[in-house]
Each structure stands twice: as structure tokens, then as C-alpha cells.
Amino acid sequence: MHSTEQSLKAAEGLLAARFGGSPALTNPEDLGGSGASLVLRCRVSPNPFLQERTIVIKRLPKVEEAESADDAPVEFDADELALIREIVAYQYTNTLPEKVRPGPLLLAYDVAERMLILSDAGDGANFTEVLQLPDASERRSAVRKLGRALGRMHAASFGDAASYQTLLKRQCQKFNINPGTVVDSDIDIANLINEGIELVRGNNIEIDETVLKFAREAMERQGRPDVRSFTPFDLTPDNIMVHKQVVFLDFEWASFRDIALDVACVIVGFPQDDTTPALTDEECTEFLTAWTAEIGHVWPTARDADRVAHVLMATLIGWAFISLNMLHQGQQMSRKATRRVIYAEEPAQSAPRDLLEMLPEQASDMATTVDAINRFALRFDNEDFEPVVRFTQRLKRALARQGGHPMTSTSANR
Structure with missing residues (x-):
């Protein structure tokens, strides 16, 4: 040290x-x-x-x-x-x-x-503190600021991945390393989702075909250049400071990725962090309204509420499988857990297959994620979301047996 x-x-x-x-x-x-x-x-x-x-x-x-x-x-x-x-x-x-x-x-x-x-980013409140405020109006104000900040960042960097890649190549040339080495050390989101699917199947938990389609769409989006912007990915509440404007800290996992990842991450209550609840339905609406207002001029899809809901549902399902996979690897859903996840071409057959071998606090954090997805699905009159409701209810029952109950806000109806 x-x-x-x-x-x-x-x-x-x-x-x-x-x-x-x-x-x-x-x-x-x-x-x-x-x-x-x-x-x-x-x-x-x-x-x-x-x-x-x-x-x-x-x-x-x-x-x-x-x-x-x-x-x-x-x-x-x-x-x-x-x-x-x-x-x-x-x-x-x-x-x-x-x-x-x-x-x-x-x-x-x-x-x-x-x-x-x-x-120096200063001494503003971090989002862990914000989400624990008793005043609902203060939380909603901070959530709107977060939505605007993410939207502005996504809009300003949308379609600019070539500039980022140029900077990466320059750094790699400086240190005489292959850019692929740096890229390969990054997070393989599609692989994490796929391993999560295999883990759930291996535990004989039914996955509806519609849920699988959403998961596959989330995987496919990771390779699409037309949905990418700069994203920190490591969006944990203690990495988000609220001043007059929102400041994001810690870019170890930052890159150009699917913009829906950041948005879904906030909706499900920051699945890399086990200290904060998911947004209430009202806060979720405030957050999404602020984000879409900023991103709509470069991503026209944002103006179509039904299409946004579909994209976010795919990404939310992706987050569920990512989170389950990471917990199965024995990791707390905390900062930098992803660095220690071992990626493989195929899921390790020798690994214990019991999905529910997790601590109560891990189960509670996972239950918060699953409950947020369930509530998001129930908000829309969409027949494709009905299988999601059934799937999340099955997962919630399994997690409840481990002492996992979703974290709740002191003033919100969940």
C-alpha cells in the first residue's frame, strides 16, 4: 500500500x-x-x-x-x-x-x-444519501437532475465512438500494447447475460420464451453501434455526486455501450450496490421524463414511449441475469465486483449450480432488482410484459426463501 x-x-x-x-x-x-x-x-x-x-x-x-x-x-x-x-x-x-x-x-x-x-468535484451529497432522504420532493428533484445529466452525456457523445477509439489507440501505442488487450479486459455484458440464463435453467426455474427474447435482444444490442454513447457503466450511488449539477465519478469501466444500460441500472436500484432501494414508480417516471427530454433529439426512438418501454424491458431483463450471474460467482453486488468475475466460453460445469447459495443481504439486493422489473412491467398494458411478470414472481418467491425482500422507501408505495 x-x-x-x-x-x-x-x-x-x-x-x-x-x-x-x-x-x-x-x-x-x-x-x-x-x-x-x-x-x-x-x-x-x-x-x-x-x-x-x-x-x-x-x-x-x-x-x-x-x-x-x-x-x-x-x-x-x-x-x-x-x-x-x-x-x-x-x-x-x-x-x-x-x-x-x-x-x-x-x-x-x-x-x-x-x-x-x-x-476536485467538491462536497455535494452522493446518491446514497439522496435516496435515503425522507423528503420525497427532494428525492424527485435529485432524480430529475440525474435523468437530465445522463441524457445530456448520452446525447453529447452519441455516435462519437470513433473519437474514443482514437484516444484508446493512442494510449496503446504509447505503451506498445495491442488495443485488443484493453478491450478484452473489459466487461463482456452479453456473455454475463448468457451465463445468467444458463444458471437459471440449471436451477430448473422456468424462463418464458418471451423473457428469453428480451434477454437475447439485450445481448444483441451490445454489438450495435447505433445505440451507443459514452457510459460510466459503474453507476453506483456513491459514484454520483449531486451539486448544482450531477457529477459522475470513477470511470474504470467507462466505454461506449448501449445507452439503455445506464437507464435500466438506475430503474432497478443500482444492482452493483446493495445499500439503496429502487426508485419508486413516481421517481421512475420523473427520471425517464428528464432523460428522454435530453436524448430525444439524437435518438428519435426516445419520443415513442412504448418503444422506450420495450427497449428498457429488454435491458432490465439483461440486468436480472447479469446480477444473478455475479451473485452466483460469489460476489457482493458492490463496487468493482465485475473485475473479479471470471468469463468463459461456456459456463463452468464444475461450479455449484444452486442459484440460492447467497447471503440474505445479497438475496435482498437481488429481490430489489427483481421487484423493480416486476413493477415496471405492471405499469404498461403490453401483453409481452405479462410473461415478465410471471418470471419475476417466480424469482421473487425463490429469493424470499433465502430471506431476500426488496428494500423499500420510507415514503413510497412499492
């Missing part, structure tokens, strides 16, 4: 090399990084070359270096590949206009030091 003193010294050198002068960093505040990562907020001494007065240092834990021949190619571990993805994501978002920029500015980085230096 890097010490605070060592990290401050390394960051000072990195800022000096990037901006000039002799910046001094003081008053370090530990912001609590994910896993063993170190995240510090520091004050910056006055510097004519650097306008920021506070900055955030993010540093991944160091690893033991293996001995290798001088002419051997440099190998990057999973954390370093994730860091390169995050660098590219920040470089891309830094090119967006300020009013639609989703996160902090990337000021400097050093892959060898496993370090990023970012502008």
Missing part, C-alpha cells in the same frame, strides 16, 4: 512535470477509495501554471514486480489495464463542453506510478 507521504511527493513531481513550477500539496484528506486504492483530496499551493486550488489523487495499490529480460515486452496487470481505460475515458470526457461534461477533469496521470490526478 502506498503511503500518503509517498503519494503526495509523487503527485507533486507529476504536476510539476505537467504544468511547470513547484506545486506543493498539503492538507491531505482520505476520501476512501474502492478496495485498496488510495484517494486523497489535497490543497495546492498558489501556482501560476495551475488554476486548481484543490485536487484529487487516485492511486492504485502497488504490486510486486516480477523479474524479466530487458527486451521482454511490458505486461500490464488487470488494474493497470483498467487504469488505461479510465485515462482514455477522462481524456474523452475532457473534450466535451463543460455543461455536458459528466465528471472531473484529468489533470495528469502516470501509469507506472499507478496514479491519476483529477480536478
